[in-house]
Amino acid sequence: MSEKLLEVRNLRTVFHTEEGEMPAVDGVSFRLDSGEVLAIVGESGCGKSVTSLSILKLIPSPGEIVAGEILYKGEDLLKKNTKEMNQIRGEEISMIFQEPMTSLNPVFPIGHQIMESLIYHGEKDKAKAKARAIEMLRLVGFSTPEKAISYFPSQLSGGMRQRVMIAMALTCEPQILIADEPTTALDVTIQAQILRLLKELKEKTGAAIIMITHDLGIVAQIAHNVMVMYAGEAVEYAPVRELYKNPLHPYTKGLLQSIPKINEDHDTLYNIPGMVPGPKDYPKGCRFCPRCEYAGERCEREKPPYVKRADGHRVRCWLYEGGEANDA
Amino acid sequence: MRDQALLKVENLKVYYPVKKKSITSVRQYVRAADGVSFEVYEGEVFGLVGESGCGKSTTGKAIVRLIKPTEGNILFEGKDIFHKSDKKAYRDFNKQIQLIFQDPYSSLDPQFTVGRIIAEPLVVNGMTDAGQRKERVLELMKEVGLRPDHYDKYPHEFSGGQRQRIGVARSLALNPRLLVCDEPVSALDVSIQAQILNLMKELQLAHQLTYIFISHNLSVVKHICDRIAVMYLGHIVEIAGKEELFSHPSHPYTKALLEAIPIPDPDAACMQETLEGDVPSPINPPEGCCFHTRCRYACDECKKKVPELHEVAPGHFSACHLHQNQNKNGGNHGNQTNRSGK
Numbered sequence: 001m002s003e004k005l006l007e008v009r010n011l012r013t014v015f016h017t018e019e020g021e022m023p024a025v026d027g028v029s030f031r032l033d034s035g036e037v038l039a040i041v042g043e044s045g046c047g048k049s050v051t052s053l054s055i056l057k058l059i060p061s062p063g064e065i066v067a068g069e070i071l072y073k074g075e076d077l078l079k080k081n082t083k084e085m086n087q088i089r090g091e092e093i094s095m096i097f098q099e100p101m102t103s104l105n106p107v108f109p110i111g112h113q114i115m116e117s118l119i120y121h122g123e124k125d126k127a128k129a130k131a132r133a134i135e136m137l138r139l140v141g142f143s144t145p146e147k148a149i150s151y152f153p154s155q156l157s158g159g160m161r162q163r164v165m166i167a168m169a170l171t172c173e174p175q176i177l178i179a180d181e182p183t184t185a186l187d188v189t190i191q192a193q194i195l196r197l198l199k200e201l202k203e204k205t206g207a208a209i210i211m212i213t214h215d216l217g218i219v220a221q222i223a224h225n226v227m228v229m230y231a232g233e234a235v236e237y238a239p240v241r242e243l244y245k246n247p248l249h250p251y252t253k254g255l256l257q258s259i260p261k262i263n264e265d266h267d268t269l270y271n272i273p274g275m276v277p278g279p280k281d282y283p284k285g286c287r288f289c290p291r292c293e294y295a296g297e298r299c300e301r302e303k304p305p306y307v308k309r310a311d312g313h314r315v316r317c318w319l320y321e322g323g324e325a326n327d328a
Numbered sequence: 329m330r331d332q333a334l335l336k337v338e339n340l341k342v343y344y345p346v347k348k349k350s351i352t353s354v355r356q357y358v359r360a361a362d363g364v365s366f367e368v369y370e371g372e373v374f375g376l377v378g379e380s381g382c383g384k385s386t387t388g389k390a391i392v393r394l395i396k397p398t399e400g401n402i403l404f405e406g407k408d409i410f411h412k413s414d415k416k417a418y419r420d421f422n423k424q425i426q427l428i429f430q431d432p433y434s435s436l437d438p439q440f441t442v443g444r445i446i447a448e449p450l451v452v453n454g455m456t457d458a459g460q461r462k463e464r465v466l467e468l469m470k471e472v473g474l475r476p477d478h479y480d481k482y483p484h485e486f487s488g489g490q491r492q493r494i495g496v497a498r499s500l501a502l503n504p505r506l507l508v509c510d511e512p513v514s515a516l517d518v519s520i521q522a523q524i525l526n527l528m529k530e531l532q533l534a535h536q537l538t539y540i541f542i543s544h545n546l547s548v549v550k551h552i553c554d555r556i557a558v559m560y561l562g563h564i565v566e567i568a569g570k571e572e573l574f575s576h577p578s579h580p581y582t583k584a585l586l587e588a589i590p591i592p593d594p595d596a597a598c599m600q601e602t603l604e605g606d607v608p609s610p611i612n613p614p615e616g617c618c619f620h621t622r623c624r625y626a627c628d629e630c631k632k633k634v635p636e637l638h639e640v641a642p643g644h645f646s647a648c649h650l651h652q653n654q655n656k657n658g659g660n661h662g663n664q665t666n667r668s669g670k
Contacts, residue, residue: 061351188588240594241594258518258552260522269525271523271526
């Protein structure tokens with residue numbers, strides 16, 4: 001189970017703008033084992049989507065991956081050229097995008113779009129590819145997949161389109177599936193269907209999933225491990241139960257407290273004061289420092305290290321210096 | 329029990345015509361709201377929940393007179409809001425009901441400064457003295473947590489949360505009594521969402537405001553609302569007080585909605601039984617109960633007869649044949665698992 005599949009080391013992706021280099025992802029490291037579901041959580045602008053796009057080297061200009069390593073089965077993806085990457089995209093690592101409305105091509109039937117990646121990755125027999133497309137559509141819950149392959153995206157509802165996206169992503173049986181907010185655009189009842197489908201498919205295909213989301217509810221229900229990002233950095237990493245029971249970083253604590261919960265009652269919600277800084281206003285020390293209630297002088301001056309504590313819990317905060325428990 | 333309702337919506341129907349495919353085809357309509365009735369009392373927060381296309385925003389828009397209903401009445405303090413004697417009567421009414429929009433990015437004019445945006449309703453309603461106006465705007469800005477130096481800035485200089493504060497200040501400018509809030513926090517990040525929700529609660533207490541809070545997020549609705557109506561395909565399927573609705577949901581759709589929410593606790597049981605299928609098209613809604621195509625309790629009666637809202641417990645109304653029949657047979661409706669008890 002715990003075979004290392006992907007390791008990201010010190011990834012740094014910047015966007016070159018007129019105002020200088022904007023680090024969207026700034027020194028992020030994590031690993032993904034086979035069969036694992038890793039959730040990357042954070043608010044908008046924290047770099048979670050850029051992290052996932054970096055793994056597939058899909059960063060659009062003026063963005064650039066300037067440092068770090070992305071080791072997939074021991075090979076550094078950043079050293080691969082476009083041709084080699086194209087072999088990996090879809091076949092080894094594939095992605096489900098956030099917007100099912102805009103990520104499908106409106107002028108091709110969905111069957112064609114599913115077959116495309118199969119044919120690209122070496123399937124010569126069109127009939128076989130078609131059979132596979134039908135099989136995939138059945139797998140994601142289309143009741144009449146033989147008919148459905150000739151549908152155009154405009155004939156489908158949002159939930160159905162997202163199923164097509166999932167079918168496309170899974171046709172080549174990738175080792176890693178990156179799902180970037182796969183349910184954000186969907187209604188809750190449809191969201192529940194899609195999440196259940198992802199869980200089932202994971203059992204069937206054994207793919208590892210990187211789930212990018214801002215919804216801590218989804219994370220709790222689907223992930224094994226969670227990485228919390230803030231302002232381009234990973235601030236906390238822990239197994240899911242550990243994170244919800246024992247959040248360490250003040251930002252994670254704040255996030256967990258600020259969501260209204262359906263099973264609890266609060267008069268006023270906790271809220272984290274202020275807002276997420278943009279890349280050009282990142283503080284010198286800890287990036288969360290201006291919004292942190294525990295912030296001290298040291299937090300303003302120096303950047304806290306990303307320390308590893310017992311049982312795999314990692315945190316970037318001066319409160320937990322030295323790696324071992326010294327709770328302030 | 330309570331005083332006269334502040335707002336009363338009676339059998340509201342809003343149909344949008346669909347473009348004809350050919351000249352001979354029959355004109356079709358999207359039935360966005362199809363017989364919606366409810367009452368809102370002074371000082372309460374009334375929630376309208378449902379998934380996209382259920383008609384919650386349409387209902388909200390009809391209440392602020394942004395669209396004209398096909399049928400039905402909306403009474404504000406007992407007076408019909410669509411049949412006023414003259415322009416002045418409309419204007420007086422408009423001051424009392426204001427709207428907070430969903431998208432803080434597109435609902436503020438990018439060419440206006442913050443001060444101008446918030447002053448706009450004052451200008452329209454005849455506050456001609458510029459000094460007085462500025463004073464009022466600064467007062468409002470302070471109230472929603474904006475600094476005075478924000479007065480001359482433009483919307484693009486603000487983040488989503490700050491913009492939504494501007495939107496809230498603008499809606500408060502005329503001292504309205506009823507605020508229709510159409511998904512005011514769904515475009516915001518969680519930490520910012522909490523700030524805006526708290527602000528709205530504070531303002532409500534400070535000004536004795538009444539809110540109609542439209543949202544698809546049941547957790548948010550539970551946090552802020554007193555009474556909640558659940559909508560599905562243009563119909564209200566259930567209305568109840570917050571506690572009652574979450575502890576004893578009666579309609580199968582409400583139960584499914586509650587079940588579908590991912591709870592931020594890895595050990596909580598949820599999303600076990602999910603609804604199958606999609607919401608049917610509001611152009612050709614199913615006959616009988618609009619939910620029967622996805623309901624796991626659907627019987628023959630549901631396919632033929634439209635269920636009416638009826639009281640299953642004091643103040644708790646549900647539109648489902650199942651409970652109507654159970655009640656007739658002396659059955660109980662409280663056999664649901666209590667999710668809020670944890």
